[in-house]
Amino acid sequence: MKMNEKMFAVMREAASLLQKNGAGAATEKIQQTLQGLMPAGAWAGNASAARTMRDINPAPNAKADNTGAAGGFVPDLLARLGIHAPMDGARFEMPAFAPQFDVQEDGSALAPGKFLAGSFTNHAGTRAYKLYVPTAYHGQALPLVVMLHGCTQNPDDFAAGTRLNAIAEEKPCLVLYPAQAQSANGSKCWNWFNAVDQQRGQGEPSIIAGMTQEIIKTYHVDAAQVYIAGLSAGGAMAVIMGTSYPELYAAVGIHSGLPYAAANDLPSALAAMKGAGAPTANARLKAIPIIVFHGDRDKTVHPRNGDHIMTQSMPQHAAAQIKKGQAGAGHPYTQTVHEDADGKVVAEQWLVHGAGHAWFGGSSRGSYTDGKGPDASQEMMRFFSTQSKSAS
Structure with a gap:
């Protein structure tokens, strides 16, 4: 683990050197480090070190090329550590947080903040979670954003795809990622279509709410700035949470999700996903501010x-x-902004044209992402920042 930590730090430095001073400087830095890490007698130049590293951690589909060249060995090592070498002079893409294998024994990410693992249990069951604590946190009250992943995903995947941890460094907040258990749903979907999981004080909503409340108390979160968002099944569950616990969440973000009580079993869930039916008239989010993203090709x-x-x-x-508008060279979109009688924005709907079932503006490091934008993560955080609960 210590070698991984040191190599990751060196690779980040090498990435910076490669961008500023070229491949030669980056290669020299890696050579110096490997010379200090290799066993006595193992160092015989760059190519020998490369062979040794491949013996330790062979890469899939490794090519038998001149690994001593900056075009082979350096990018290969950078890629192993989650740092993507630039192509045709493009800007280096540095990892927003440490790769999953570079995690300390306590579960915290090596850089920049802490990515902690935990679990919560109540009468309805137990769910694991990951919590991102930004470097700016020193015990002061910060906002909390609860992020509910989609089917087949997990907190690490969802964090990587949405880039919320990196954004939490820019706009300090805690980010909580509840994890659906495969024992509760074989595809790790939140069970938004079960009647018991649509009710306050029952099922998965009680677990997510209890987990949220525990983090609020443990980390002295600003209770007026607690938000929840989700993708797909997670988006549908975010709607349920906003409906069932309106006093807990100040705003809800829904990406490619479904309305409250859209289904009560699996067949009706499949029908709702196809767009059949209409929302229940008396099932409302009780005017909690919302921001909704959906692709018109979903x-x-x-x-x-x-x-x-x-x-x-x-x-x-x-x-x-x-x-x-249009997100640079990405997807065009239609943004509908709704204001109340006092002129305060209470809802936004983003229909993204030509986009499918994926998190817009997301990173390719995560699943179900569309990097073309608009940037749903940044827009949600911008919207959340304008919303807070009234002082009681």
Whole structure:
């Protein structure tokens, strides 16, 4: 583990040298480090070190090329440590946080903050979680963002894809990633379609709410700035959480999700995902501020569900402003902003044109991401920053 920590630090330095001073400087730095780490007599130049490293940790589909060249050995080592070498002069993409294998025994990430593992248990069961604590945290009250992953995902994957940990360094906040247990759902989906898992004080909502409350107490979170968001099944569960615990969450972010009580069993869940039916009239988010993202080419969860969420959530007489834009060279989108009678933004709907079932603006390090944007993570955080619970 100590060797991994040192090598990761050196690779980051080598990445910076490669960008500023070229491959020669980066290679020299790696050579110096390997010479100090290799057993006596093992060092016979760059190529020998490369062979030794491949013996320790062979790469899949490794090519039998001149690994002593900067074009082979250096990028290979950088890639092993999660640092992607630039192509054709492109900017280096540094990891937002340490790769999964570079984790201390206590579960915290090596850099930049701490990525802690834990679990929560109540009458409804036990769920694991990961909690990102940014470097700016020194015991002061910070906002908390709860992130609910989609099917087949886990907290590490979801954190990587959404880049929320890196954003939490820029805009200090704690980020909680509850983990669905495979024993509860074979595909690790949150069970948004089960009646028991749509009720306050029962099932998975009680676990997620209890976990949220435990983190609030343990880390002195600003209780007025607690938010929840999710993707797909996680987005549907985020709607349930906002509906069931309106006093706990100040705003809800839904990405490619479904409205509250859209289903009560698996067949009705499949129908809802295809866009069938309409939202229950008396099932509403009780005017909790929401931001909704959906792709109009989503073939997994029909984009009509985004409209259904808005129908459930909108306060009466909310004024709407429609804006059209494009995320740089990425997807065009239509953004509908709703304001209450006092002119405060209470809801936003982003319909992203040509996009499917993936987190917009996400990193390819995670699953179900679309890097073309718009940047859903940044936009959600921007929206959350404008929302807080009224002092009681």
